[in-house]
Amino acid sequence: MMVLPRGVRHIPGHLDRDSQKALVEDIRAVVEAAPLFQPIMPRSGRPFSVKMTNCGPLGWVADRKGYRYQPHHPVTGRPWPPMPGRLMALWAELSGHDQPPEACLVNFYRDTARMGLHQDKDESDLGAPVLSVSLGDSCLFRVGQVAGPSPSKSFRLDSGDIVVLGGESRLVYHGVDRIYPDTSTLLKHGGRINLTLRRVNASD
Ligand code: SIN
Ligand code: FE2
Numbered sequence: 752m753m754v755l756p757r758g759v760r761h762i763p764g765h766l767d768r769d770s771q772k773a774l775v776e777d778i779r780a781v782v783e784a785a786p787l788f789q790p791i792m793p794r795s796g797r798p799f800s801v802k803m804t805n806c807g808p809l810g811w812v813a814d815r816k817g818y819r820y821q822p823h824h825p826v827t828g829r830p831w832p833p834m835p836g837r838l839m840a841l842w843a844e845l846s847g848h849d850q851p852p853e854a855c856l857v858n859f860y861r862d863t864a865r866m867g868l869h870q871d872k873d874e875s876d877l878g879a880p881v882l883s884v885s886l887g888d889s890c891l892f893r894v895g896q897v898a899g900p901s902p903s904k905s906f907r908l909d910s911g912d913i914v915v916l917g918g919e920s921r922l923v924y925h926g927v928d929r930i931y932p933d934t935s936t937l938l939k940h941g942g943r944i945n946l947t948l949r950r951v952n953a954s955d
Contacts, residue, residue: 753904758920759894762845766911770837771886771937777835778857778886778944781806784832785824787859793817800864807834809854809951811873818873820854820951841884842948845915848879852948860890860930860943868893868900868926871916871949879950880917886910886946887938889931895924910935 755761766774787802790813805811809820810831823830834855842852858866871881885908895903897920905928908914916923930943938944 753902755894755904756896756920756923758916758918759923760913760915760917761906761908762913762915763909764911765845765913766884768911768937771911774835774837774884774946775886775937775944777837778946781832781835781857785810785829786826787857788812788824788826791815799866800860801866802859804831804857806832806838806855806857807853811854811856811949820873838884838946838948841913842882845913846880846882846948847917848950850879850950850954852879852882853951854949856947856949858945858947860888860927860945862888862930862932862941864927864943865929866927868895868903868924870897870922870924871947872922874949874951876950876953877921878953880915880921882948883914883916884946884948885912885914886944887935888941888943889934890943891928891931893926893928897922897924900924907931910937 785804787804790799812825889909892908893903893905
């Protein structure tokens with residue numbers, strides 16, 4: 752069986768239940784200020800099965816014009832809400848990077864949503880890792896290689912787990928094969944939230 756590429760770190764159960772609940776409240780406030788929107792794949796025009804929003808100075812968006820970071824919400828035109836302190840602290844604790852994250856992408860998965868294998872490569876600062884937090888229902892996460900999607904290995908991510916993609920695996924292919932519905936009671940109406948913290952620009 753393939754071992755995870757070096758630089759991929761899975762930290763199961765890093766956040767206890769209370770920290771998870773506090774983060775959900777933070778995200779609730781973010782979504783109130785910056786409603787979830789439906790991203791579109793630039794070439795095909797097909798909508799993602801995942802809904803998204805962002806917090807922090809920059810947010811990742813996808814529409815007919817392409818994939819990019821921008822300082823405002825694509826629908827409301829307002830700046831993204833600030834990055835919650837709890838997420839700044841998590842980044843300081845786990846990223847090993849001396850500059851703060853600039854973007855937190857909030858992905859919301861309903862029962863049948865998934866995310867195809869891809870690289871996170873819209874950032875110019877590849878020295879900083881990508882730090883991702885799982886909340887709510889569990890999922891089957893898949894990690895491939897930097898050179899391409901295969902060979903790949905899948906493993907389950909549960910609420911409170913953290914994944915760090917850094918170092919030589921900063922550009923590793925990854926995706927979400929499926930959600931396991933009703934596996935968590937954290938979110939009142941079910942589903943899975945993934946928070947992805949990223950540094951976008953090389954320096955301030
Ligand atoms: C992503 O790669 O954008 C999302 C990963 C995840 O949902 O765990
Ligand atoms: Fe990603």
